[in-house]
Amino acid sequence: MSQYYHSIRFDAAKCDGRMKCLRVCPTQAIRVRGGKARMIEERCIDCGECINACPKGAIVPLTDPFGELTRFRHTVAIPSPALYTQFGREILPDKILAGLKKLGFDDAFDLASTCGEVSFAIQEYLREYKGPRPLISNACPTVVRLLQVKYPDLVDLILPINTPREIAAKDIKQKKSKQFGLAEKEIGAFYITPCPVKMISIKQPAEKGKSHLDGALSISNIYGPLRSAMESVERESYRKALESICILGIGWAMVGGMSRTLRLRSSLAVSGLPEIIRVFDDIARGKLRDIDFIEAYSCGQGCCGGSLTVENVYSSHNKILKLIEALEFEKIKACPDIREVRRLYAENYFSLERKIEPRPLTPLDPDLSQAIRKRKEKAEIYESLPKIDCGACGSPDCLTFAEDVVMDQARFEECVLIRIKHYESQRNR
């Protein structure tokens, strides 16, 4: 059994080895061997880039089927605020939550309100924080995993405040079990997710604790049924529906939405893995240390750009902006009670339940002198390669191929250009 749970499966029957996934993987976690793509588990950070790149649909995100709901006596849907961005502008959260109930959930919870509370909690934390900077948001599980795997020395910068989805699930279960006289395990809390990585954060949290959520349903899977279900929902007055929206929390669905609520002197909002890697590389080399906070999402534009969403990401992003504008214009400030948040904060209600530990990649060799020897070998092999990163050998680029050769995971002759050269020299003889 492997050490890491992943929410991505490669369907060998569908894969015809077209290598699109190989090239988009930001952590070089894919190899194509014998015409089939496979994953190197310790390298994968579950970003889901490969899912979108595969032309054959052979890479499948693993979310829960709807039938999972029957395992519980009482079920609650906790949709990511990204779900609110998937429909037309006139459809507001109240209607979406009502639609989820029609789909079969006993209740549906507005996570934006918890996001607002967590914004206040982060403010509290940052106010007293004196340690090294910048602190990095843990909202995106891919970013947390990227730090654990590729930047082990920056793991201590991860904000130790729990995510809204976990806080909400924990709270809902406690309250519902009292209300209905049920055991907490009889209550199912399901996250409606814009991306596959949230699934892993439920099955195998980065901090190695246990998630309070019981599963995740993808937005793309419930989109159709939810759309139909909402047709029979009577809409409240627009104004009344607006009044239930937390202006602090609603922005969490897009990049920058969190930091704008934190009132910081300096913060960065970054989205898209290549950009995040550039920023983390800078931090690792001692730069950006005067920035207070970094909000980073592996999907472009934040959660509203998740690979399991339906709507065009720019429309989704614009919808949140317009919603915030409307709330500001109408002077609606349905905020959480800050005094209540402070009281809960003092009780560690918002604290991450366990420390996040690094999980650096296995070195070339456990023995340092052997590892150095292998690194030297890798450099020598790399020098003799064409360095065009064609990927035809099944490794993503020449440097990684050189490493695969050193590690006996590939043979030097598998380089197509080397083979052509060899063939030509034979022919000319």
Place this chain on the structure above:
Amino acid sequence: MKLRDIRQMLEAEIISGEELLDVEIERAGASDLMSDVLAFGKPGLLLITGLSNAQSVRTASIIGAKAIVYVRGKKPDKEGAELAVQKKIPILSTKFLMYRTCGLLFSSGLHGITDLPGSERAIGRSEESAFVQEFGIVGGDFSRAGTVSLKIMEMLKEVGIDPAVVSRASIAAYEAEMNVVMYARKGTFTLSLTPAAIQMIVADEGAGIPDVELAMQEGYSTATEEMREMGFGAGMGLPNIKRNSDRLEIHSEVGKGTRLAISIDLKQSKSV
């Protein structure tokens, strides 16, 4: 080992530089052939030689030797003696022959050139176990600035160096690289990795540093306003390198260039 102890051990006469006897000597090398000294010598070396003319002092100065010991009771000529005073290189003269001189120092634990971790021009066995990679840096090319330190960071991670040490090395490498980009025409960056140490030699052709001591002070910077606006040149470069390394040797000549030798030990690393 202090030079004072070496003097005592070799029963040597002090020719010049009496005020410098407390200087710490970490390694020594012996040769009468100055071409060999140039080829294998290292900054901070104690040069043991029987060649007592001015050429030996000049060579010692070029490699950045800390002191000279003349064997067989030899004394410098007038030119050499003056040059030694001018370059602040103390000179000792011992009655012992070269063999005994070396034997005494070696058996008292003074390292040779190749015995110390991460020797830049490691010869013999240590060369086989070192991973050496050289990179070029182009002065003024801000768009590619930082790529060398990034590659070094990746390499150190791959061989499984402790993340905290990788972090220190990356910061030092980045600062050194940026110094070349900001102040020099071009430079070379040589990473040499052994199980004992990370060594980074950054040599540039540039303006040089007129006053190294001043440049080592935090906040001292000669960066232009423009560079500062880009977020560079806050005067933390060299102090930052020093803080993140175990040894830093700086040799700079105005109008010619600067050479940094940055070492980070791998066995017992200091914490910052």
